Amino acid sequence: xxTVGTKTYSAKEKDIDKKWxxxxxxxxxxxxxxxxxxxxxxxxxxxxxxxHVDCGDYVIVINSSKLVVTGxxxxxxxxYRHSGYIGNLKVTSLGKLMKKSPEFxxxxxxxxxxxxxxxxxxxxxxxxxxxxxxxxxxxxxPEVLDIN
Numbered sequence: 834x835x836t837v838g839t840k841t842y843s844a845k846e847k848d849i850d851k852k853w854x855x856x857x858x859x860x861x862x863x864x865x866x867x868x869x870x871x872x873x874x875x876x877x878x879x880x881x882x883x884x885h886v887d888c889g890d891y892v893i894v895i896n897s898s899k900l901v902v903t904g905x906x907x908x909x910x911x912x913y914r915h916s917g918y919i920g921n922l923k924v925t926s927l928g929k930l931m932k933k934s935p936e937f938x939x940x941x942x943x944x945x946x947x948x949x950x951x952x953x954x955x956x957x958x959x960x961x962x963x964x965x966x967x968x969x970x971x972x973x974x975p976e977v978l979d980i981n
Contacts, residue, residue, distance in 0.1 A: 853975035859899035
């Protein structure tokens with residue numbers, strides 16, 4: 834069987850142009866915002882997307898303390914962590930965690946949507962989350978990205 838000039842394109846690290854985007858999270862729903870951020874971090878919004886190569890962009894999220902969740906998630910949604918010792922399971926509700934560390938809530942949501950391997954950890958490092966409107970990445974000249 835003869836194939837005529839159809840080759841699958843595979844992106845190389847040198848071919849990828851990484852951009853910086855700023856997203857304002859005020860008034861946005863947690864899950865819907867985190868799915869869009871995960872797409873950008875993975876590079877699925879680009880035509881040169883390759884699953885085994887980090888071809889995504891950098892994302893800066895400001896105003897993460899103004900995220901919105903629907904329903905009774907502030908009381909019902911729980912975050913668990915364990916110290917490794919017997920009986921030391923710590924449980925925190927979403928409402929308490931949003932008051933204490935709103936950037937952790939968004940990081941945790943996006944982390945669950947990325948691959949659970951070395952590539953996913955590399956892509957998560959390109960996410961910068963800040964609770965207020967100020968960020969220290971002015972030198973990168975980020976573009977404002979509006980997510981509806």
